[in-house]
Amino acid sequence: MSRSFRLTAFLWVVLAWGFANAASVERRLYVAVPGIRNYLEYGGHGILVFDSDHDYRFVRRIPGAGLNADGKPMNVKGIVANAATQRLFVTTLEKLACYDLTTDKLLWERRYEGGCDRLAMTPDGHTLFVPSLEQSFWNVVDAANGDVLKRLDGYKSAHNTIVSVDGSRAYLADRHAARLAVVDVARRTEIGKVGPFLNFIRPFTVNGARTRVYVCVDELLGFEVGDLSTGRKLQMVRVQGFEKGPVKRHSCPSHGVGLTPDEREVWVTDGANERLHIFDNTVEPLRQVASVKVRDQPGWIAFSLDGRHAWPSTGDVVDVATRRIVTTLTDETGAAVQSEKMVEVQFRDGKVVEVGDQFGLGRVR
Numbered sequence: 001m002s003r004s005f006r007l008t009a010f011l012w013v014v015l016a017w018g019f020a021n022a023a024s025v026e027r028r029l030y031v032a033v034p035g036i037r038n039y040l041e042y043g044g045h046g047i048l049v050f051d052s053d054h055d056y057r058f059v060r061r062i063p064g065a066g067l068n069a070d071g072k073p074m075n076v077k078g079i080v081a082n083a084a085t086q087r088l089f090v091t092t093l094e095k096l097a098c099y100d101l102t103t104d105k106l107l108w109e110r111r112y113e114g115g116c117d118r119l120a121m122t123p124d125g126h127t128l129f130v131p132s133l134e135q136s137f138w139n140v141v142d143a144a145n146g147d148v149l150k151r152l153d154g155y156k157s158a159h160n161t162i163v164s165v166d167g168s169r170a171y172l173a174d175r176h177a178a179r180l181a182v183v184d185v186a187r188r189t190e191i192g193k194v195g196p197f198l199n200f201i202r203p204f205t206v207n208g209a210r211t212r213v214y215v216c217v218d219e220l221l222g223f224e225v226g227d228l229s230t231g232r233k234l235q236m237v238r239v240q241g242f243e244k245g246p247v248k249r250h251s252c253p254s255h256g257v258g259l260t261p262d263e264r265e266v267w268v269t270d271g272a273n274e275r276l277h278i279f280d281n282t283v284e285p286l287r288q289v290a291s292v293k294v295r296d297q298p299g300w301i302a303f304s305l306d307g308r309h310a311w312p313s314t315g316d317v318v319d320v321a322t323r324r325i326v327t328t329l330t331d332e333t334g335a336a337v338q339s340e341k342m343v344e345v346q347f348r349d350g351k352v353v354e355v356g357d358q359f360g361l362g363r364v365r
Contacts, residue, residue, distance in 0.1 A: 025354075026347045027052035027304070028059065029311070031329065032076040032090050035339025036299070036313065037249065043337035045073040047090065047099070048329075052304065052344065056317055056327050062104045066092030077133070078118035078161075079341040081355040085125035085143065090341070091116035093133055096146060101345060101352050110146035112139060118341075118358070120161040120170060122185060129170045129183075131158035138172055140188050150188050155181070160203055162359055164210050171213070173201045180204065180213060180226065194226045197233055203256050203300065207263055207362035214257050214266055219244075221253035222277075223268050225286070237266075237279060237286050245272030248297050256300040256340075258360020260320060261307040265289075267360070269298040269312065276301065276312055278323065290323050300340035302360045313340040 029050040033043035046064035051057045066074045074092040081088045081101065088099040096116055097109040115133030121143065122128075128141040134157040140150040157175035163185065164171070170183040172190075179195035195201075197217050204215040206228065213226040222238040244253045248271065256269035259281070266279040266286060274297055280287040300313035303320070310318040315329035315338045329337040344356030 028345050031339045032079045032341040035076045035341040038075045065097035065109045076341045079343050080121040081343050081345050082125035083352045086352050118160045120163040123167040129161050194231045197224050202252050205360050208364045216254045216257050223257045239277045242273045247271035258301040259362040261363040263362040263364045271297040305356045
């Protein structure tokens with residue numbers, strides 16, 4: 001047998017293994033509801049699991065935690081998943097719940113002084129940064145049991161939270177501040193600010209290299225870009241061809257911004273016009289290239305790990321390449337599902353191997 005034949009045979013084996021390995025991955029979208037305020041008409045109560053590999057077919061409903069003193073479901077505020085610990089975490093107005101992703105079992109639920117908002121998690125699965133419900137502090141929480149490890153004080157209205165994909169930084173968005181706080185995760189200490197931006201910061205996202213932040217702010221149809229290295233604002237990006245109008249929720253023209261995983265595009269929501277606006281992120285200044293009409297007013301945007309699909313909070317599934325809606329999320333009754341709290345979870349042989357994020361983070365390292 002010649003050396004070239006052996007090499008060719010070996011390459012075919014490697015390719016066959018790669019295809020089999022890829023095919024064995026099962027992709028699921030976990031959607032926490034009520035994820036639009038406490039509106040049960042958009043999917044009821046619980047965590048809805050959809051099969052991303054088969055046209056987002058409804059798979060099952062995991063019973064939801066997060067009931068108030070009257071036994072009624074509270075607004076879901078955030079969702080994160082972790083492959084290292086096989087865990088899923090969901091915050092509601094008052095509580096943090098931890099689930100086992102391999103069994104769907106609720107492991108524990110903790111109530112926190114000051115409530116909870118949109119949390120973030122370190123990639124190792126050890127630590128959660130949990131904002132109070134628009135109060136003056138964030139809790140740094142042990143993800144194993146929910147114990148508070150440290151409290152970060154000195155803010156006005158704790159809200160959206162991101163941990164960088166490398167796990168070294170946490171970004172804290174104060175709902176009533178025009179500067180973004182930067183925290184050293186290892187020291188659990190604030191080390192700087194980014195901004196000031198035009199107005200108070202709403203949803204935001206960061207790139208994989210921790211050099212850029214893209215922020216929605218009050219009153220702006222569009223977003224702003226900040227330099228995470230210098231702390232300076234770089235540019236304002238206004239949506240062209242559309243006007244601001246009345247919005248159902250959030251009192252903000254654009255409440256949702258995300259990067260495609262390859263960071264080539266920025267997608268931003270437009271509530272009044274029921275649109276997603278797409279910008280080319282490979283040029284300076286960023287260039288508006290397309291808009292997508294969705295079925296309701298969007299208030300959030302996230303992406304699949306492979307970058308194929310965009311997930312606005314309206315429950316539409318948008319093909320990123322063609323910018324067309326390919327399907328919509330519906331529950332076991334056929335009712336339309338909407339939520340601002342969703343995350344991708346990938347399984348192989350029943351174990352979690354990779355997870356996405358709720359923020360549309362860039363993943364170019």
